[in-house]
Amino acid sequence: MDRDHEQGRKLTHFDAAGHAHMVDVSAKEDTRREALAAGRITMSAEAFRLVRSGGMAKGDVLGVARLAGIMAAKRVDQLIPLAHPLAIRKAEIDFELDDDRHAIDIVARVGITDKTGVEMEALTAVAIAALTIYDMCKAVDKGMEISAIRLLEKTGGKSGRYQRA
Amino acid sequence: MDRDHEQGRKLTHFDAAGHAHMVDVSAKEDTRREALAAGRITMSAEAFRLVRSGGMAKGDVLGVARLAGIMAAKRVDQLIPLAHPLAIRKAEIDFELDDDRHAIDIVARVGITDKTGVEMEALTAVAIAALTIYDMCKAVDKGMEISAIRLLEKTGGKSGRYQRA
Amino acid sequence: MDRDHEQGRKLTHFDAAGHAHMVDVSAKEDTRREALAAGRITMSAEAFRLVRSGGMAKGDVLGVARLAGIMAAKRVDQLIPLAHPLAIRKAEIDFELDDDRHAIDIVARVGITDKTGVEMEALTAVAIAALTIYDMCKAVDKGMEISAIRLLEKTGGKSGRYQRA
Amino acid sequence: MDRDHEQGRKLTHFDAAGHAHMVDVSAKEDTRREALAAGRITMSAEAFRLVRSGGMAKGDVLGVARLAGIMAAKRVDQLIPLAHPLAIRKAEIDFELDDDRHAIDIVARVGITDKTGVEMEALTAVAIAALTIYDMCKAVDKGMEISAIRLLEKTGGKSGRYQRA
Amino acid sequence: MDRDHEQGRKLTHFDAAGHAHMVDVSAKEDTRREALAAGRITMSAEAFRLVRSGGMAKGDVLGVARLAGIMAAKRVDQLIPLAHPLAIRKAEIDFELDDDRHAIDIVARVGITDKTGVEMEALTAVAIAALTIYDMCKAVDKGMEISAIRLLEKTGGKSGRYQRA
Amino acid sequence: MDRDHEQGRKLTHFDAAGHAHMVDVSAKEDTRREALAAGRITMSAEAFRLVRSGGMAKGDVLGVARLAGIMAAKRVDQLIPLAHPLAIRKAEIDFELDDDRHAIDIVARVGITDKTGVEMEALTAVAIAALTIYDMCKAVDKGMEISAIRLLEKTGGKSGRYQRA
Numbered sequence: 001m002d003r004d005h006e007q008g009r010k011l012t013h014f015d016a017a018g019h020a021h022m023v024d025v026s027a028k029e030d031t032r033r034e035a036l037a038a039g040r041i042t043m044s045a046e047a048f049r050l051v052r053s054g055g056m057a058k059g060d061v062l063g064v065a066r067l068a069g070i071m072a073a074k075r076v077d078q079l080i081p082l083a084h085p086l087a088i089r090k091a092e093i094d095f096e097l098d099d100d101r102h103a104i105d106i107v108a109r110v111g112i113t114d115k116t117g118v119e120m121e122a123l124t125a126v127a128i129a130a131l132t133i134y135d136m137c138k139a140v141d142k143g144m145e146i147s148a149i150r151l152l153e154k155t156g157g158k159s160g161r162y163q164r165a
Numbered sequence: 166m167d168r169d170h171e172q173g174r175k176l177t178h179f180d181a182a183g184h185a186h187m188v189d190v191s192a193k194e195d196t197r198r199e200a201l202a203a204g205r206i207t208m209s210a211e212a213f214r215l216v217r218s219g220g221m222a223k224g225d226v227l228g229v230a231r232l233a234g235i236m237a238a239k240r241v242d243q244l245i246p247l248a249h250p251l252a253i254r255k256a257e258i259d260f261e262l263d264d265d266r267h268a269i270d271i272v273a274r275v276g277i278t279d280k281t282g283v284e285m286e287a288l289t290a291v292a293i294a295a296l297t298i299y300d301m302c303k304a305v306d307k308g309m310e311i312s313a314i315r316l317l318e319k320t321g322g323k324s325g326r327y328q329r330a
Numbered sequence: 331m332d333r334d335h336e337q338g339r340k341l342t343h344f345d346a347a348g349h350a351h352m353v354d355v356s357a358k359e360d361t362r363r364e365a366l367a368a369g370r371i372t373m374s375a376e377a378f379r380l381v382r383s384g385g386m387a388k389g390d391v392l393g394v395a396r397l398a399g400i401m402a403a404k405r406v407d408q409l410i411p412l413a414h415p416l417a418i419r420k421a422e423i424d425f426e427l428d429d430d431r432h433a434i435d436i437v438a439r440v441g442i443t444d445k446t447g448v449e450m451e452a453l454t455a456v457a458i459a460a461l462t463i464y465d466m467c468k469a470v471d472k473g474m475e476i477s478a479i480r481l482l483e484k485t486g487g488k489s490g491r492y493q494r495a
Numbered sequence: 496m497d498r499d500h501e502q503g504r505k506l507t508h509f510d511a512a513g514h515a516h517m518v519d520v521s522a523k524e525d526t527r528r529e530a531l532a533a534g535r536i537t538m539s540a541e542a543f544r545l546v547r548s549g550g551m552a553k554g555d556v557l558g559v560a561r562l563a564g565i566m567a568a569k570r571v572d573q574l575i576p577l578a579h580p581l582a583i584r585k586a587e588i589d590f591e592l593d594d595d596r597h598a599i600d601i602v603a604r605v606g607i608t609d610k611t612g613v614e615m616e617a618l619t620a621v622a623i624a625a626l627t628i629y630d631m632c633k634a635v636d637k638g639m640e641i642s643a644i645r646l647l648e649k650t651g652g653k654s655g656r657y658q659r660a
Numbered sequence: 661m662d663r664d665h666e667q668g669r670k671l672t673h674f675d676a677a678g679h680a681h682m683v684d685v686s687a688k689e690d691t692r693r694e695a696l697a698a699g700r701i702t703m704s705a706e707a708f709r710l711v712r713s714g715g716m717a718k719g720d721v722l723g724v725a726r727l728a729g730i731m732a733a734k735r736v737d738q739l740i741p742l743a744h745p746l747a748i749r750k751a752e753i754d755f756e757l758d759d760d761r762h763a764i765d766i767v768a769r770v771g772i773t774d775k776t777g778v779e780m781e782a783l784t785a786v787a788i789a790a791l792t793i794y795d796m797c798k799a800v801d802k803g804m805e806i807s808a809i810r811l812l813e814k815t816g817g818k819s820g821r822y823q824r825a
Numbered sequence: 826m827d828r829d830h831e832q833g834r835k836l837t838h839f840d841a842a843g844h845a846h847m848v849d850v851s852a853k854e855d856t857r858r859e860a861l862a863a864g865r866i867t868m869s870a871e872a873f874r875l876v877r878s879g880g881m882a883k884g885d886v887l888g889v890a891r892l893a894g895i896m897a898a899k900r901v902d903q904l905i906p907l908a909h910p911l912a913i914r915k916a917e918i919d920f921e922l923d924d925d926r927h928a929i930d931i932v933a934r935v936g937i938t939d940k941t942g943v944e945m946e947a948l949t950a951v952a953i954a955a956l957t958i959y960d961m962c963k964a965v966d967k968g969m970e971i972s973a974i975r976l977l978e979k980t981g982g983k984s985g986r987y988q989r990a
Contacts, residue, residue, distance in 0.1 A: 010215070010304070010305070011215055011219070011224045011301055011302060011304065012304040013224070013229075013301045014219075014224025018219075018225070019891060019917075019918075019919070020224065020229055020891055020892060020895070021895070021915075021916065021918070022895055022898075022915055022916040022917065023915065024914060024915035024936055025914050025915070026857060026914045026915065026937075026938050039311075050175070050176055054179075054183075059176050059178070059179030059183045059184075059185065060185070060390065060393060061176065063390060063514075064178075064247070064393075064397060066514060066515055067246065067394060067397055067515060068246050070515070070516070070517050070576065070577065071573070071576055073517075074572050074580050075573065077899050078899065078900065079233065079236075079237055079244075079293055079296070080293070080297050081229055081233050081297065081895065081896055082229070082301065082895065083300060084912065084913070084914065085899050085911075085912045085913065086580075086912065087582060087912060088517070088579070088580065089521045089579065090516075090520070090521065091516065091517040092510070092514075092517065093514075093516075111519055112521075115914070119303060119307070120296065120299070120300050120303075123296055123299060127292045127311070128244055128245070128292075130292075130314075131244070131285065131288055131289055131292060132245050132246065134284075134288060135247065135248060135285050136176055136178045136179075136247065137176060138284060138285075139175070139176065140175070142284070142316055142319065142327050143315070143316075143330070144315070145313060145314065146204075146288075146292070146312075146313075146314035147311075147312040147313060147314070148310060148311075148312060149292075149310065149311035149312070150308070150309070150310045150311070154307065162307050164307075164308060165308070180422070184393075184396060184422075184423075185396055185397060185400070186420075186422035186423075187403075187404075187418070187420055187421040187422070188420065189419060189420035189441055190420070191419045191420065191442075191443050197686060225885065225888060228679075228680070229888075229892060231679060231680055232680060232741045232889060232892055235680070235681070235742065236741055238682075239737050239745050243401070243404065243405065246397045246401055247400065249417065249418070249419065250416075250418065251745075252417060252745045252746065253744070253745065254682075254684060254685050254686045255681075255682055255684035255685070255686060256681065257675070257679075257681035258679075258681070259679070276684060277686075280419070340545070340634070341549070341556065341631055341632060341634065341635065343554070343559075343630070343631045344549075344554030344631075345752070348549075348554045348555070349554075349723075349726060349752075349753075349754070350554065350555070350723070350726055350727060350730070351751065351752035351753075352730055352733075352748070352751040352752065353750070354749060354750035355749050355750070356749045356771060356772075356773050369641075380505070380506055384509075384513075389506045389508070389509025389513045389514075389515065390513070390515070391506065394576055394577070397576065398574065398575060398576050402574055407734050408734065409566075409574075409626070410563060410623070410626060410630045411562065411563050411627065411727045411730065411731055412559070412630065412727075412730065414747065414748070414749065415734050415746075415748065416747065417747060445749070449633060449637070450626065450629070450630050450633075454626055457622045457625075457626060457641070457644075458575070458622075460622075460644075461574070461575060461615065461619055461622060461644075462575050462576065464614075464615070465508070465575045465577065466506055466508045466577065467506060468614060468615075469505070469506065469507040470506065472614070472646055472649065472659075473659060473660070475643060475644065475645045476534075476618075476622070476642075476643075476644035476645070477642040477643060477644070478640060478641075478642060479625075479641035480638070480640045481638075484637065492637050494637075494638060495638070555720065558720060558723055558724075558845070559723075559727060561844060561845055562724060562845060562906045562907075565845070565847055565906065565907065566906055568847075569902050569903065569910050570903065581910075582909065582911065583847070583909070583910065584849060584850050584851045584909065584940070585846075585848070585849035585850070585851060586846065586847040587840070587846035588844075588846075589844070606849055606851060607851075608851050670875070670965070671879070671884045671886065671961055671962060671964065672964040673884065673889075673960070674961075678884045678885070679884075680884065680885070680889055699971075710835070714836070714839075714843075719836045719838070719839030719844075719845065724838075724845055724907070727906065728904065728905060731904075732904055739893065739897055739904075739953055739956070740893060740953070740956060740957050740960045741892065741893050741957065742889070742961065743960060779959075779967070780956065780959070780960050780963075783956055783959060784956055787952045787953075787956060787971070787974075788904055788905070788952075790974075791905060791949055791952060792905050794945070794948060795838070795905045795907065795908060795945050796836055796838045796839075797836060798944060799836065799837040800835070800836065802944070802976055802979065802987050802989075803975070803989060803990070804975070805973060805974065806948075806952070806973075807971075807973060807974070808970060808971075808972060809952075809955075809970065809971035809972070810968070810969070810970045810971070811968070814967065822967050824968060825968070
């Protein structure tokens, strides 16, 4: 716990000289780890209506975004410079439509049994799913905004469970 | 303009049957196009202080995030399923530190001379730069939040200039 | 035409010494080029029924396969060793369900304005779409077979139109 | 076995709501798994003769195709949307020339010790090897056809050995 | 010329504030550009003998290395952080065996018609070809050394021809 | 030991028929393995001075090169055709500036616990870091030379410790 505490006080991706490195995780334990991340994209009434009706065969925006998010979770190590390559074991993305705010809430859950966590995988899945929705709706609305990308929960590993307040 | 208007009324990434496709841009003109996108990551006072001091050789978080964002702009077509492959000609990312809110504001500018715009490249650069900052600071603060990813401005192309209100 | 004829008589991806190379296409003209390729996957009655019903919200196998094919068309140069990198401008995939044979016919159309053709892009899109269908149905039927992957038509370029007999 | 049976009755890549996901394989056992897949490419007499003579230093078409297939087996998770990332341990590809039909038979064998099988890796290796042969011979014959891509055998895992009838 | 001179005096990949960026090349002219780079790998007598005999069907080390180099030239923009994505038009690699020194000399030539040069593509092709030779011979000799990776010649572009002294 | 000896006498990446394959490593033991590789880039006095001053905020060439090298170590299996995909656990790169020779010495250390070693990862990290330095300085000096890329040390695995003489 002392060590955990100490680790919390510095940026682990840099060594003592301030040089970026991929930190050694060999000594960590293989445990089941999961991460749950969320985000939101807010759009115009018209764009929102088109996404909503997509489920009814006019074009499945959310189906495309879901795949994009899952695929992105598999290549986090190629996007985030110091992230470890990880063979994720599970990835799923859910969307919830908020009719009042014309917003789509995105939740990604990623799981693995390994020596390091999958927060970045879940967060990246959310971000790329949101960007894909933007891409597919931008002919209708360029003013969409992606927000509230955050880690909701993290389990497994030495530091135990993290749950967003 | 009529056609522009009409185009604005549907999701161009789907055909009449609702099937996703990569829309044909061959007939569009090669023009100089630029896109400017922005976003923000908000963090704890402690994480913010570590990022800020990074410029003074304790570990250059923003330098790493800048590179990650630029590199991501080059592979948008592999992340966003229906995005066209594009040989971008310019990419730059700036950060501004907001001491009051413990936030880092990210702005990406991408340029090209081609038949289609680079909004997705600029937005993706912002998102990946923000996620990289998250990755590098997560040992100190897991509660960071990425927000306000949006297109600020877009020039070039038939539809002309877009500027966020 | 003589040169065309002669070119037809050897494997252009090898030089005089038999060494593989990426052949120089600089001198070729930029013309509009399209390629149309097709293929088929045949499966058990049960798997076929599940794919068919997928359109009705039990899981959209063909929607996933369509995206996989389109995305593969964008990275042909990373899969086929001597293929030129190409910024394709259009890609679409259609499926036709053959109830009698429990087969799905796949057709991909890819377009570009460039110095070299997109046959490989269309053929690869078909192959990866078929493999994705296999992946999604393999829990139900491991005996599926992918067949008849072929070029149907090719337009543009010096050699003119090719149409499969 | 009941569960196996039941699993066989639905498309495992979709959840109860019909949404695509990367299915959780964490609970599966690490066992040695192998997959053997095959396919064929049929071509004109002239193209076939050129491939055959390639072994004799005019240009080693099959050597290039073998490498392309092996490399493709390593990136299946980037091609097939819901495939798990896997660190394959063995990959080999053999070709057999059928002089009577001007066809090349392709067989790929892939091995791993992991929680999920490598059918997709073997099938993708076959498909990309065949496409590479197409690419290298297309200046001589555009009418080639790729067929009979199928799983021959699969060992390891809870469901045990699969052998094509 | 003044501007050229001035450009030569600073690191163009950084802006005035010292921040890395992908420099804007939009204003440059499309000209035919080629780059010729070379390198060498020196090895033990035994390893050298095995590579040499490979041409005689015991395993074509140089054929594999040639493909690896060509493929690497196509993905320079994903390896070198600030390199522009480029659709190269030609790539070839030659090897020369130096029996006296047990060395293999590698020469790569890459061509394009674009706004920026292909030095990095040629140099990367050489480096990856050399590394591939290392990989294939390392069971026999771990002491191999790669050296003399350098640009031999560069043509096209405003700065004209560069030829190594 | 006999087998080890024998293995040392042939190129393991080829089978008995001389065909390239990804050799089966399943039977090997999971052990902690590390590799240490080095290389050097030599440049003009002016380029060297600019790199050196970069640490003082005119543009951090070595910081960019460090990241490029680390990221390349993560994708060796996509660059070196017969290399196994590996989830490396640690990667770090150090630079030493040699004022007398205007050279930068690069050392990469990569670690893993797996069935096969990470020599190629460490060597590739060195090569790509050097190429990145070249890229960033080439506006000032095209005559830079990359040399002495070699394995310094390797630990773990059946063959035990290798240390360069």
